[in-house]
Amino acid sequence: MKLSKKGMYYRAVSRTGAGIFALVIVFPPALLLLPVILAAAATYEYLYWQRYEFYFEGDDLKINSGVITKNKLDIPVRRIQDLDTSQNLIHRILGIRLLKVKTAGGDTSKASLKYLDESQAEDVQQKLRELKNRRKQTENKEKALEESETTESEIFYDISDALMTYSFVSGIQGVVIFSVIGLIGGIGLSAYAATSLVEMIGFAIASVIIVSILSIFILVSGAASTYSRYYDFTVEKRGDTFEYERGLFNKEGGSIPEEKIQKLEVTENFLMRYFGYASLKAETAGYTSEQEPGSTSTKTLIPLDSRERVYEHAQRIGEFKIDQLDDIGDKARKRYFRRYSLISVLGMIISVGLIFTGFHPGVVVIPLAGFAAAKEAARRKWRNIGYTMGSRNLIITKGFWNRRTYAVEYFRFQNLITTESIFQRRWDLASLTVDTAGDKVINPKVIDLEKTKAFELRDQLYEKFKASIY
Amino acid sequence: MERLDKQIRNVWMAISVLTGLFIGGITGSIVYLITETAILGILVFAVFPVLLPIYSFYRYRNWCFKVHDDHLVINHGVLRKTSAVIPYVRVQHIDTNRGPLERILGLASLRVYTAGSKGADMRIPGLSSKRAEEMQEELKSKAIESEKGYDAV
Numbered sequence: 001m002k003l004s005k006k007g008m009y010y011r012a013v014s015r016t017g018a019g020i021f022a023l024v025i026v027f028p029p030a031l032l033l034l035p036v037i038l039a040a041a042a043t044y045e046y047l048y049w050q051r052y053e054f055y056f057e058g059d060d061l062k063i064n065s066g067v068i069t070k071n072k073l074d075i076p077v078r079r080i081q082d083l084d085t086s087q088n089l090i091h092r093i094l095g096i097r098l099l100k101v102k103t104a105g106g107d108t109s110k111a112s113l114k115y116l117d118e119s120q121a122e123d124v125q126q127k128l129r130e131l132k133n134r135r136k137q138t139e140n141k142e143k144a145l146e147e148s149e150t151t152e153s154e155i156f157y158d159i160s161d162a163l164m165t166y167s168f169v170s171g172i173q174g175v176v177i178f179s180v181i182g183l184i185g186g187i188g189l190s191a192y193a194a195t196s197l198v199e200m201i202g203f204a205i206a207s208v209i210i211v212s213i214l215s216i217f218i219l220v221s222g223a224a225s226t227y228s229r230y231y232d233f234t235v236e237k238r239g240d241t242f243e244y245e246r247g248l249f250n251k252e253g254g255s256i257p258e259e260k261i262q263k264l265e266v267t268e269n270f271l272m273r274y275f276g277y278a279s280l281k282a283e284t285a286g287y288t289s290e291q292e293p294g295s296t297s298t299k300t301l302i303p304l305d306s307r308e309r310v311y312e313h314a315q316r317i318g319e320f321k322i323d324q325l326d327d328i329g330d331k332a333r334k335r336y337f338r339r340y341s342l343i344s345v346l347g348m349i350i351s352v353g354l355i356f357t358g359f360h361p362g363v364v365v366i367p368l369a370g371f372a373a374a375k376e377a378a379r380r381k382w383r384n385i386g387y388t389m390g391s392r393n394l395i396i397t398k399g400f401w402n403r404r405t406y407a408v409e410y411f412r413f414q415n416l417i418t419t420e421s422i423f424q425r426r427w428d429l430a431s432l433t434v435d436t437a438g439d440k441v442i443n444p445k446v447i448d449l450e451k452t453k454a455f456e457l458r459d460q461l462y463e464k465f466k467a468s469i470y
Numbered sequence: 471m472e473r474l475d476k477q478i479r480n481v482w483m484a485i486s487v488l489t490g491l492f493i494g495g496i497t498g499s500i501v502y503l504i505t506e507t508a509i510l511g512i513l514v515f516a517v518f519p520v521l522l523p524i525y526s527f528y529r530y531r532n533w534c535f536k537v538h539d540d541h542l543v544i545n546h547g548v549l550r551k552t553s554a555v556i557p558y559v560r561v562q563h564i565d566t567n568r569g570p571l572e573r574i575l576g577l578a579s580l581r582v583y584t585a586g587s588k589g590a591d592m593r594i595p596g597l598s599s600k601r602a603e604e605m606q607e608e609l610k611s612k613a614i615e616s617e618k619g620y621d622a623v
Contacts, residue, residue, distance in 0.1 A: 415560070415584060415592075417553065417555070418553045419550055419553075420547075421549065422550070435586035437584075437586055465557065466540065
């Protein structure tokens with residue numbers, strides 16, 4: 001099979017366009033070279049297109065490519081972690097689509113098909129689906145019979161009504177942080193700069209108005225961007241694969257096989273929690289070597305839904321029961337209390353310094369409020385950290401403002417790592433990280449466990465891991 | 471628990487004395503030029519060649535590992551102590567490295583790769599080259615033995 005011809009023209013223009021534009025601005029006579037550059041680009045893209053060939057052979061997807069160096073790529077279908085498709089506005093007008101095949105390995109086993117005609121992309125996805133099912137059937141006859149009945153797709157999630165709410169709710173934290181800092185700074189500055197009480201009130205009102213306007217702007221623009229990205233978000237479940245599609249201008253889609261999910265993550269920010277909402281994400285080990293921004297292996301399955309329904313869905317994918325959580329031990333709470341008290345002390349020192357430079361003595365209210373809240377804040381932070389070992393999963397939850405709950409199946413563990421920082425060692429605490437093949441940044445972690453508990457938990461988890469794999 | 475070759479401690483300490491002298495020399499002279507107080511400059515200069523070897527000493531002392539039947543345990547770290555459990559089933563591949571200095575001293579380091587993200591590659595430095603090769607063979611056979619057709623992801 002070949003790539004799309006329209007894609008070839010698109011590549012020729014899009015890959016040289018920006019460079020030519022910059023060149024012409026810097027050095028206008030370069031315009032004369034335009035035909036030459038375009039011709040060279042067109043030739044290159046034609047050769048690229050001509051020599052790019054992909055086909056299915058047995059259980060493999062094979063790709064031959066390369067203008068100067070020839071590359072032969074061979075991707076066994078069972079190694080595919082997930083598929084991604086995307087289309088920006090221009091792609092949509094031309095009717096072409098980018099298809100990415102993600103595997104767990106590094107550079108040698110990825111494939112970005114740039115670009116396919118829409119119908120062709122569908123065919124490739126369909127073909128991959130068939131291959132996967134066929135493999136399943138030969139592997140497990142009975143299960144396959146069951147599955148062939150369910151290969152009809154069913155709607156897993158449909159954002160429709162929740163889209164507006166999600167757009168506003170998802171970005172709320174940043175806005176709140178911005179407005180709190182803005183208000184404190186603004187009012188503080190007006191207290192400092194004003195020479196009379198009337199002036200101070202005037203300045204304060206002005207800063208409140210400015211901060212409010214900016215906050216609303218940030219909120220609305222963030223919401224608009226979320227709105228356009230999650231427009232028409234639907235997840236279908238076909239057999240054991242999730243297929244999603246979303247986007248108002250840029251269309252994105254992809255498929256995530258259930259068996260490739262490394263971990264599940266339920267997130268709830270404070271506003272969502274207050275209204276009883278949650279979202280669900282799934283992470284695979286998928287990895288394309290071009291580390292493009294925004295191309296992570298974490299995929300949102302449910303942006304927003306009621307908490308119960310999110311848990312219900314999570315429960316259907318893997319075990320996700322969090323009735324009874326173990327706490328991390330009392331010491332951590334004391335540590336947090338000490339930490340917040342120290343921050344308040346620091347605030348007090350700064351306020352005293354400020355008073356000397358001419359601030360109203362009233363500023364001590366801020367660190368005093370900090371002292372008053374330290375105990376409760378420590379308790380809340382502490383109470384929101386917990387973990388539990390289910391029959392198949394380790395479940396970890398943490399976060400008061402932004403609560404994240406992870407579920408990792410035991411047989412997904414790669415390494416178990418305990419760490420003790422110098423601050424933790426003073427309290428005899430340790431953190432346990434559960435390393436999975438997935439995202440490069442965030443790993444589920446039980447923080448500030450009592451040290452003996454941390455090592456005990458690690459041993460228990462290792463036993464569970466062994467039991468799950470052998 | 472198995473320790474690293476004693477030689478690596480001496481290497482680390484020697485390197486840290488040299489780095490200490492270098493960093494101390496620069497920061498010490500800057501401090502001296504700014505404050506114009508000789509004693510302050512000397513104090514700042516002296517801090518690094520003293521502190522860094524102490525760090526290296528503890529670095530060596532905290533480094534240990536153990537080859538169990540079905541997993542490897544690696545402990546290390548001075549300010550942040552880390553202890554990792556790596557099941558052999560998860561090992562993708564193992565290689566040994568010998569830099570120029572390591573070759574002179576007959577040392578080698580062993581690197582164990584898994585598909586994990588945080589502990590994607592664990593390096594055990596300062597092994598005698600014989601031990602490194604031995605371990606590479608041992609871990610390799612254990613990894614193969616425990617794999618039994620698993621994807622390791």
